[in-house]
Amino acid sequence: MNASDILIFNARVLIMDGHQMRASAVALAAGKVLAHGEDADILALADDGTRVINAHGRTVLPGFIESHLHLFTGAGELGHLQLLGIEGYDALCHAVREYADKNPELPVIVGQGCDYDVVGRSLSRQDLDAILPDRPVCVLAADHHTAWANTIALQRAGILEGRSLGPGNEIVIGDDGLASGELREFQAKAPVLALAGAHRIMAGLATGKDPDPYPTAQEFIADGEIMVQGLEYAARLGLTSLTNMDGNPYTLRILEHLRTEGRLTARVKVPFHYASGSTLADLDIASQMARDYCDDWLSSGFVKLFMDGVIDSGTAVMIHDYPDRADWRGEPLWSEAEFAAIATEADRRGLQIAVHAIGDGAVRRVLDGYEQARVANGPRDARHRIEHIELIDPADIVRLKDLGVTASIQPIHAPGASDFPLQPTLNKIGQARWGDAYLHRTLADAVIPLAFASDWPVADLNPLRGIQSALERPVYEGAADERLPLHDILAAYTTGGAYATHSETRKGQLRAGYLADLVILNGDIETATPTEIGAMQVDMTICGGQIVWEQDSAF
Numbered sequence: 001m002n003a004s005d006i007l008i009f010n011a012r013v014l015i016m017d018g019h020q021m022r023a024s025a026v027a028l029a030a031g032k033v034l035a036h037g038e039d040a041d042i043l044a045l046a047d048d049g050t051r052v053i054n055a056h057g058r059t060v061l062p063g064f065i066e067s068h069l070h071l072f073t074g075a076g077e078l079g080h081l082q083l084l085g086i087e088g089y090d091a092l093c094h095a096v097r098e099y100a101d102k103n104p105e106l107p108v109i110v111g112q113g114c115d116y117d118v119v120g121r122s123l124s125r126q127d128l129d130a131i132l133p134d135r136p137v138c139v140l141a142a143d144h145h146t147a148w149a150n151t152i153a154l155q156r157a158g159i160l161e162g163r164s165l166g167p168g169n170e171i172v173i174g175d176d177g178l179a180s181g182e183l184r185e186f187q188a189k190a191p192v193l194a195l196a197g198a199h200r201i202m203a204g205l206a207t208g209k210d211p212d213p214y215p216t217a218q219e220f221i222a223d224g225e226i227m228v229q230g231l232e233y234a235a236r237l238g239l240t241s242l243t244n245m246d247g248n249p250y251t252l253r254i255l256e257h258l259r260t261e262g263r264l265t266a267r268v269k270v271p272f273h274y275a276s277g278s279t280l281a282d283l284d285i286a287s288q289m290a291r292d293y294c295d296d297w298l299s300s301g302f303v304k305l306f307m308d309g310v311i312d313s314g315t316a317v318m319i320h321d322y323p324d325r326a327d328w329r330g331e332p333l334w335s336e337a338e339f340a341a342i343a344t345e346a347d348r349r350g351l352q353i354a355v356h357a358i359g360d361g362a363v364r365r366v367l368d369g370y371e372q373a374r375v376a377n378g379p380r381d382a383r384h385r386i387e388h389i390e391l392i393d394p395a396d397i398v399r400l401k402d403l404g405v406t407a408s409i410q411p412i413h414a415p416g417a418s419d420f421p422l423q424p425t426l427n428k429i430g431q432a433r434w435g436d437a438y439l440h441r442t443l444a445d446a447v448i449p450l451a452f453a454s455d456w457p458v459a460d461l462n463p464l465r466g467i468q469s470a471l472e473r474p475v476y477e478g479a480a481d482e483r484l485p486l487h488d489i490l491a492a493y494t495t496g497g498a499y500a501t502h503s504e505t506r507k508g509q510l511r512a513g514y515l516a517d518l519v520i521l522n523g524d525i526e527t528a529t530p531t532e533i534g535a536m537q538v539d540m541t542i543c544g545g546q547i548v549w550e551q552d553s554a555f
């Protein structure tokens with residue numbers, strides 16, 4: 001046997017092989033797991049060139065797999081005003097003014113993570129005018145589906161009088177006939193964000209095609225530096241594989257460039273975003289991306305779409321009326337026929353499909369499309385996915401199973417589980433349906449493949465906080481207890497993510513021959529309380545046998 005490059009001993013190694021196999025040591029060589037076992041046997045694999053690490057009883061896990069994030073957008077937003085946890089007008093006012101003073105050069109003050117009920121109700125442009133009347137301000141809800149802008153921002157973006165937009169998108173108009181300040185969905189907020197210069201970090205959300213105009217060589221380099229900040233942040237959090245949920249060929253070119261510079265510190269999968277306005281012929285781009293990028297570091301091979309919006313703004317598509325709004329069920333972004341045609345064509349090309357579907361009506365429409373694709377093309381190991389599934393009709397759970405659909409779930413999104421409050425979400429759903437909302441255990445019991453994620457920058461990228469959320473989420477009145485045991489949650493962040501990307505034979509476990517992607521935590525995750533897990537840190541992240549993050553003086 002060859003000598004090891006890196007060897008970790010005196011550890012609690014969770015192999016994640018599905019049978020709770022453990023070891024106290026693991027050796028890595030040539031980018032792969034060489035062996036795991038007892039300290040004495042594994043230490044024998046060291047030679048002079050081996051870095052031998054005493055883990056002092058800390059947990060070693062396969063590198064976390066983040067199954068749904070927006071890497072470029074998140075990276076670009078690291079410097080924005082962060083409003084998560086800010087409650088009430090005074091606190092909002094203080095935060096906005098302080099940030100504005102510190103950043104006098106910014107064309108727009110952009111805030112992230114604003115609560116829908118931050119001032120006890122939805123914000124108006126007048127609320128924001130009172131805080132900062134003479135500079136454009138735009139604050140986004142944590143879910144990124146809704147934004148609120150002040151008058152000068154709306155004016156400069158040319159949307160104060162409103163504008164007609166595609167289905168599901170809305171510049172809300174107030175009683176005075178002018179924009180109220182609330183901007184629902186991507187097309188509504190895009191003009192203000194373009195003013196902020198945020199159009200390039202949003203490019204993959206706007207289109208699966210290359211940005212138009214195409215970024216200059218200088219912008220390309222600058223975008224690479226933004227991406228690196230996101231990659232460094234991910235490495236610190238122990239994420240070794242990232243499934244991006246927006247993208248175009250440009251996104252992959254930036255990552256490819258970083259790879260040639262030796263700065264790609266995680267494996268990234270990037271979809272073709274089939275955005276509104278795309279045509280079936282555009283799937284040629286998706287197929288080309290799949291051919292161009294298909295190794296363990298950079299890959300594509302899937303198509304991402306949105307079917308609906310979010311519950312809080314009433315843009316999630318429901319089977320029944322919203323309890324607070326008669327005759328309103330949300331507006332699907334694709335008709336049944338349109339979506340079935342897209343799904344069938346993408347599936348025929350051998351592409352995987354991932355669709356954002358939050359309401360039970362959206363989930364059903366996506367399943368209908370997947371079913372039609374299967375009828376048209378015949379069954380295959382497609383592993384199409386549905387993202388979020390915040391509400392599902394019980395009759396559709398078995399359809400997830402029958403169609404082999406992976407449920408891509410964000411435990412930190414469940415109201416009351418962590419940063420997102422119970423309201424207005426639970427009232428928008430209505431108590432009669434709480435039992436069908438934010439299902440984890442019910443889906444696991446139905447043997448639906450689960451992949452856990454954050455949807456960063458919608459929520460905290462930290463998987464340890466995601467694990468905490470999944471462990472201690474509230475039990476909604478009248479609903480089942482949806483909390484999962486720790487090992488099932490860890491699986492959804494490792495093997496589940498690997499399965500969702502057709503790479504379960506290469507990653508997500510620490511068996512010999514698997515990719516050398518692992519993390520060393522700063523404690524023992526199995527004896528820690530949920531709160532302690534959320535506060536744990538990653539002492540070392542190794543991706544492809546390379547140390548991509550190491551906490552100072554941890555070893």
Ligand SMILES: [Zn+2]
Nearest residue numbers: 068069245455
């Ligand atoms: Zn997303």
